[in-house]
Amino acid sequence: MADKRIPVDLINIRKLKRNKYVFEELPEHLVKRVSRIYPVIEELKFSSFNNLEEWIDAFKRDLYPEREIAIWEVMVGEFLKETKGKEMSLEKKREIFRKILNKNFFGQPV
Numbered sequence: 001m002a003d004k005r006i007p008v009d010l011i012n013i014r015k016l017k018r019n020k021y022v023f024e025e026l027p028e029h030l031v032k033r034v035s036r037i038y039p040v041i042e043e044l045k046f047s048s049f050n051n052l053e054e055w056i057d058a059f060k061r062d063l064y065p066e067r068e069i070a071i072w073e074v075m076v077g078e079f080l081k082e083t084k085g086k087e088m089s090l091e092k093k094r095e096i097f098r099k100i101l102n103k104n105f106f107g108q109p110v
Helices: 028-044 052-060 065-083 090-106
Strands: none
Touching (some): 028 065, 052 065
């Protein structure tokens, strides 16, 4: 069977540039939605953003921020459902969220 992997070019992450702003400001209802899910992302240390303002800034650069926020809401909801009432280490929580992320972004089952 032929190898069907797609070749990947490696680039220096320092050469990446942020997209320009698509929106000067996010509508307040989107800011509220991001604010509700950010504490979970922050607890898991699962973002390259240092704070809520940086995450909101990233959504302002997204062509479809409402769709992207909805995806994150679904993932956070799945995570909370999976972990509700369970005592577990940060590493175990991160493992659970990583599986949810892979399922939602890459179609890999949990």
